[in-house]
Amino acid sequence: xxxxxxxxxxxxxxxxxxxxxxxxxxxxxxxxxxxxxxxxxxxxxxxxxxxxxxxxxxxxxxxxxxxxxxxxxxxxxxxxxxxxxxxxxxxxxxxxxxxxxxxxxxxxxxxxxxxxxxxxxxxxxxxxxxxxxxxxxxxxxxxxxxxxxxxxxxxxxxxxxxxxxxxxxxxxxxxxxxxxxxxxxxxxxxxxxxxxxxxxxxxxxxxxxxxxxxxxxxxxxxxxxxxxxxxxxxxxxxxxxxxxxxxxxxxxxxxxxxxxxxxxxxxxxxxxxxxxxxxxxxxxxxxxxxxxxxxxxxxxxxxxxxxxxxxxxxxxxxxxxxxxxxxxxxxxxxxxxxxxxxxxxx
Numbered sequence: 001x002x003x004x005x006x007x008x009x010x011x012x013x014x015x016x017x018x019x020x021x022x023x024x025x026x027x028x029x030x031x032x033x034x035x036x037x038x039x040x041x042x043x044x045x046x047x048x049x050x051x052x053x054x055x056x057x058x059x060x061x062x063x064x065x066x067x068x069x070x071x072x073x074x075x076x077x078x079x080x081x082x083x084x085x086x087x088x089x090x091x092x093x094x095x096x097x098x099x100x101x102x103x104x105x106x107x108x109x110x111x112x113x114x115x116x117x118x119x120x121x122x123x124x125x126x127x128x129x130x131x132x133x134x135x136x137x138x139x140x141x142x143x144x145x146x147x148x149x150x151x152x153x154x155x156x157x158x159x160x161x162x163x164x165x166x167x168x169x170x171x172x173x174x175x176x177x178x179x180x181x182x183x184x185x186x187x188x189x190x191x192x193x194x195x196x197x198x199x200x201x202x203x204x205x206x207x208x209x210x211x212x213x214x215x216x217x218x219x220x221x222x223x224x225x226x227x228x229x230x231x232x233x234x235x236x237x238x239x240x241x242x243x244x245x246x247x248x249x250x251x252x253x254x255x256x257x258x259x260x261x262x263x264x265x266x267x268x269x270x271x272x273x274x275x276x277x278x279x280x281x282x283x284x285x286x287x288x289x290x291x292x293x294x295x296x297x298x299x300x301x302x303x304x305x306x307x308x309x310x311x312x313x314x315x316x317x318x319x320x321x322x323x324x325x326x327x328x329x330x331x332x333x334x335x336x337x338x339x340x341x342x343x344x345x346x
Contacts, residue, residue: 026079026081026085027081027085027088027089030066030067030070030079030081030085030088030089031088031089031092033065033066033067034065034067034089034092034093034096035092036065037061037062037065037096038096040057040058040061041058041093041096041097041100042096042097044057044058044097044100045096045097045099045100045214048097048099048100048213048214049099049213049214050213051214051216052205052207052208052213052214052216053163053164053214053215053216054099054100054103054161054163054164054214054216058100059131059164060131062100062104063130063131066079067089067093067104068104068107068108068111068131068132068133069108069111069126070085070086070089070104070108071086071108071109071111071112071247071255072108072111072112072114072126073114073115073122073243073245073248075114075119075122075243076114076122076123076126076127077126077127077130078111078114078126080245080247081247082246082247082319082323082327083247083250083254083255083258083319083322083323083340084258084316084319084320084323086108086255086258086259086262087258087259087261087262087315087316087319088262088316089104089262090104090105090258090259090260090262090263090266091262091263091265091266091269091312092266093266094262094263094264094265094266094267094270095266095267095269095270096270097214098211098212098263098266098267099212099213099214099215100214101259101262101263101266102160102161102212102215102260102263103160103161103164103214103215103216104161104259105256105259105260105262105263106135106160106161106215106256107133107134107135107161107164108255108259109252109255109256109259110133110134110135110136110169110252111126111134112247112248112252112255113134113169113193113195113233113235113252114126114243115241115242115243115245115247115248116233116234116235116237116240116241116242117195117230117231117233117242118230118242119242120230121195121230121231125166125167125195129166131166132166132167133161133164133165133166133167134165134166134167134168134169134195135159135160135161135162135164135165135167135168135169135198136156136159136168136169136170136171136193137156137157137158137159137160137162137217138156138157138158138171139154139155139156139157139170139171139219140154140155140156141153141154141155141156141170141171141172141173141194142154142172142173142174142175143172143173143174143175143192143194143227143232144174144175144176144177145174145176145177145182146226148228148229149226149227149228149229150172150174150192150194150226150227150229150232151224151225151226151227152170152172152194152196152222152224152225152226152227153222153223153224153225154170154172154221154222155219155220155221156168156170156171156219156220156221157206157217157218157219158217159203159217159218159219159220160215160216160217161215161216161217162198162203162216162217162218162220163203163216163218165198166197166198167195167196167197167198168195168196168197168198168200168201168220169193169194169195170193170194170196170220170222171191171192171193171194172191172192172193172194173189173190173191174189174190174191174192190234191234192232192233192234193232193233193234193235194227194231194232195227195231195232195233196222196225196227196231198220200222200225201220201221201222201225202220202221202222203218203219203220204218204219204220204221205218206218206219235251235252236251236252236253244330246323246326246327246330249326249330249331249332250326250332251337254332254337254340254341257340257341257344257345258315258319258340258344260344261315261343261344265308265311265312265315268308269308272301272304272305272308275301276292276301278291279291279292279297279301280292311346314343314346315343315344315346318339318340318342318343319340319343322336322339322340
């Protein structure tokens with residue numbers, strides 16, 4: 001991206017969301033889209049496992065359904081839905097394929113960065129490209145200030161969905177010209193996320209794992225790459241937040257917690273339903289009765305239902321209550337963030 005990019009003022013602005021805590025008909029529409037895509041998602045799961053990335057046809061279908069833009073500001077063509085609705089959509093996808101749900105959760109969390117970027121940059125990344133995807137992951141990197149750019153060298157890992165990415169984000173330590181880390185006013189090392197086109201990075205395929213093969217969570221790297229200053233952000237820094245809508249009071253980590261919990265609950269529900277179908281048909285060797293007639297099996301299934309249902313009820317109840325509070329107050333407290341983490345971890 002060149003310096004010819006138009007830059008707008010830096011004040012916070014309102015987003016297009018109505019801020020409804022329950023999502024209304026919107027969540028029903030989104031879940032309907034997931035239901036319509038269920039055969040496509042399920043059919044692509046095997047290919048995703050073999051190729052260690054989501055198939056292009058599936059990715060295109062997910063874009064057409066708007067599932068990569070759930071947390072993107074409406075200003076840039078997103079849905080900007082609340083955490084309870086986001087949880088439900090990711091959970092619904094996970095019932096059909098975990099890797100697809102994981103990639104969608106990760107990409108949507110990255111899309112929240114649009115609320116922290118200069119509007120012209122966010123428009124360049126997401127607004128002008130209906131199939132934009134940003135991917136990032138942890139790593140080791142340095143960014144040296146060089147006039148109106150940073151020069152970035154780094155290697156990052158676990159870039160889930162990176163093979164579909166149009167842009168990468170590299171979390172980088174800011175360093176002075178003498179190589180020493182730049183310190184903030186609090187004395188801490190300053191870290192910024194550098195955004196650059198995916199074509200500028202080299203990708204190394206290392207994702208050889210047992211589960212979630214289809215996420216393609218490979219490595220990417222750049223060497224001495226110039227990145228315009230306006231293409232960087234300090235994630236979660238309120239001073240850099242440009243959209244004051246309720247959703248962007250939440251740190252991305254809270255939405256990751258909700259979405260990845262939805263992934264786990266979706267997997268668990270699909271497994272449990274699959275087992276019940278099997279138990280209703282299978283008669284074990286050397287027995288006369290189906291699995292579903294076994295008292296121990298019935299007890300274990302009942303216990304699994306209770307645990308799964310209780311975990312889901314706790315999480316969605318907390319998300320709904322906290323979301324309603326943030327919509328009303330316009331702020332998310334530390335205590336509310338702790339509640340999200342507790343419910344998601346449980």
